[in-house]
Amino acid sequence: MRKPRYRTAARNVRALAVGLALCLPLIGCSPTDVVTPTADELQTPQSSAVSAATWTDGAWPFTVERGELICIGPADDRGVFIVTDTGDMFALNPAAIHMAPEVGATADLDPIWRQHPDLPGVKMNVSPMIVYALALC
Numbered sequence: 001m002r003k004p005r006y007r008t009a010a011r012n013v014r015a016l017a018v019g020l021a022l023c024l025p026l027i028g029c030s031p032t033d034v035v036t037p038t039a040d041e042l043q044t045p046q047s048s049a050v051s052a053a054t055w056t057d058g059a060w061p062f063t064v065e066r067g068e069l070i071c072i073g074p075a076d077d078r079g080v081f082i083v084t085d086t087g088d089m090f091a092l093n094p095a096a097i098h099m100a101p102e103v104g105a106t107a108d109l110d111p112i113w114r115q116h117p118d119l120p121g122v123k124m125n126v127s128p129m130i131v132y133a134l135a136l137c
Helices: 006-026 092-105 128-134
Strands: 046-051 065-073 079-084 087-092
Touching: 046 128, 065 092, 065 128, 079 092, 079 128, 087 092
Parallel strands: none
Antiparallel strands: 046 065, 065 079, 079 087
16 A cells, blocks of 8 residues: 655655754854744644545535545645545645645646536535635644
């Protein structure tokens, strides 16, 4: 079974922060030049399983039947992602889109974003999913 990408991404972010904190002083940067990540920024991502079968806040907006919602980032700018059963991670909000390359996620939701059945060319509303995820964070 593959290790979820977000766990590896969180570990990589922590390793990068520690590496920078240790290496930058050696190349001539003073401690005031280094921004030390807060505990919030280095926290383990929080997650919650969701599925079309149990979703009650409007129509299910994805073409996959289930996934795991995760939040990554500082409290004032959390990125919300959905991880599919195949391990693919997709960004759901602007903060997640911004950090997608750093955490190994896809910024484009289109591959799993369901088309609205009554409105051609319109996608289903993902806002309730984002609100739900942010409330869990």
